Amino acid sequence: MLVNKINLSILEWNRIFIGDLDFSFAIEITVRTLIMFSMVLLILRLSGKKGVRQLSLFEVAIIIALGSAAGDPMFNKESSVLSSVIVFAAIILLYRLITYIATKSEKFENIIEGEPLYVIENGEFVLGVKKDHTFAKDEFFSEMRQESIEHVGQVKTAILETTGNISFYYFKDDEVMYGLPILPHVYKKKLQLIEQAGYYSCTYCGHSLFLEAGQKKCSRCEKTEWVKAINTLRLT
DSSP: OHHHHHHHHHHHHHHHHTTTOOHHHHHHHHHHHHHHHHHHHHHHHHTTOOSGGGOOHHHHHHHHHHHHHHHHHHHOTTSOHHHHHHHHHHHHHHHHHHHHHHHHOHHHHHHHHOOOEEEEETTEEOTTTSTTOOOOHHHHHHHHHHTTOOBGGGEEEEEEOTTSOEEEEEOOGGGOOOBOBOSHHHHTOOBSSBOSOEEEEETTTOOEEEEOSBOOOOTTTOOOOEEEOBOOOOOO
16 A cells, blocks of 8 residues: 555656656757747847846836747747747837837837836925825835935935836935935834924825824825934935
8 A cells, every 4th residue: 555655656746747758858948948048138139238127118028028939949849949930030020110119209109118207306205195106115215225325305306217227316415304214123113103292204105394292194195104204414
């Protein structure tokens, strides 16, 4: 009985990891994979892009299409490499056509590529405050910390570019405002009830002002969660 169970277990693992794979086809899979991977790299290199952060949503869609076209010939006997080359050519021709039209029409370019979005203006969040836009604050805070930003009051303007990069413009030292701190150990000290008068920032929209003790509602977004604001200068 035990031997039968062991044999059955081995057969199951063989089915999961090996299946009906013909080992003579394994070498062909390797060759196919190297060819398709090299083609994808070549096309991306010819596009002139240096990294993922430089890609728009439209270009990401192109890469996904290329990956899908390259996938089947890597391991499927029925899919020839030539058929994928034809798909690649069609995708690149479409890409070239769309980019050409985009250079001629700014409106069309905005539809395809999207438009830059203001995230911060005058030390307060503008993106995500209205219900028509949402964004991940944790990820954005991480981007800010990498730019040596300690609180939102140091930032005059922040723009989310179509490539996913963020452009920051800073207040001069004598213009730095009280702002929402973004360092984790400070930001986590959230308050629903103000116990001591002082400057506080709304954790939702970043609006900062002097508050007396008590439960307060943000005049800008009507939220009731606060963090003690700081106005330290940015170290460069």
